Amino acid sequence: MLFNKKVTMEYLPDSFLAIAIFVFGLLIGSFLNVVIYRLPRRESIIFPGSHCPSCNVAVKAYDNIPVLSYAILRGRCRNCRAPISPVYPAVELLVACLYLLLFLSDGRSRIFVADLVFVSLIVPLVFIDLRHKLLPNAITYPGFLLMIVLRALAPDTVIVNWTSRLFGLSDWPDWGVALVGSALGALAGGGSLWLVRALYLWLRKVEGMGLGDVKMMIMVGAFLGWQQTLLTIFIASLIGSVVGVLLIKLKGGTMKMEIPFGVFLGPAAIIVLFVGHELITWYVEMYT
Ligand SMILES: [Zn+2]
Incomplete structure (x- = not known):
């Protein structure tokens, strides 16, 4: 046979x-x-x-x-x-x-296929941002839709459990809860970066971050859920600060942002894809 x-x-x-x-x-x-x-x-x-x-x-x-x-x-x-x-x-x-x-x-698993697509969106964004200081809508817009669809087809159990508990959706099917989780993640990712961007603009009177970063994090948020998305932004800021300090020490210069933020958001998102849930569990257990 x-x-x-x-x-x-x-x-x-x-x-x-x-x-x-x-x-x-x-x-x-x-x-x-x-x-x-x-x-x-x-x-x-x-x-x-x-x-x-x-x-x-x-x-x-x-x-x-x-x-x-x-x-x-x-x-x-x-x-x-x-x-x-x-x-x-x-x-x-x-x-x-x-x-x-x-x-x-x-x-x-289906999660494996969904994760493949996720990193295949992140890698070009990082390299294009590094070279051109640009995060093309041609990747982030379809990427956002793709992330929502893939999350519904391959729900992440951890995100589904949190979202279900938060909104009391225990009688909903997994894909439905996953969609709510995606929406919440997109809101957290886009919202927090939009806020940082607005604050920076207000304080420094110059644009420190493009709208591309906001759109990139809407896409990332739809896939990683709100907790992992906030962790992504935290890790990206951490890497960005370390690299920034190193660059100033090595080359001199000012604190002006020379490297676009997407270059740090991308690797942070991939780190979180691998160990995000573990990091959050470890953090929660340490403080409770
Ligand atoms: Zn040639």
Whole structure:
């Protein structure tokens, strides 16, 4: 019964799946490189195919293999020998490692698939914000909708339990409670950043944070729920302060925000995705 319906993922050994997921992560990372490069330049993501930014010659398929091609070509274009940014293979490896880690922590579940989509939205946001100080609506708007839908399809038990207790929704189906949790998370993420932004504007009379950060946290909030979202903002501020102090010590300069906040919000959101619930439980148990 080779083509029996039951012969699916269940019969694939974990080790094989892990390798397949890593390779899949490399390919998605390669696609995200295109998004990171082209989206802020308002170029089409699909057409034309990859070409060298220096000599414009189309990149051959065999020179477009994630990480490997970069190593074989020693980081240079085959045609004009112009250096290729090491950020490309770095993004590919980063995404592949995140995918693999998620598989190891989530196992074969709907949550795993939802988490894959989440990190695939966060990674391009971080790199585009770092280079262009921009968090494109083209990612945050559809990302927000996607997060709500995925949360309903793959409810997070911890978020569902909290939300259910908070509003007394014990007779609601999980997906319904998950939707309420998403809305609350989006409100917490967008609301708190909007407040910080307004306060900064009022105190300093300059814009310290763009609306892009607010939209990014609406998206993140819809996925992580309100508690983990506030934790994300806290961790991002912590990383931001440490990096800020280090930069001032190393390079001198003022306290002016040189690095956009999205660059810290992204990694913080991914840390929280992995250990957010554990951190919150640990914190609550310590103070109660
Ligand atoms: Zn070239």
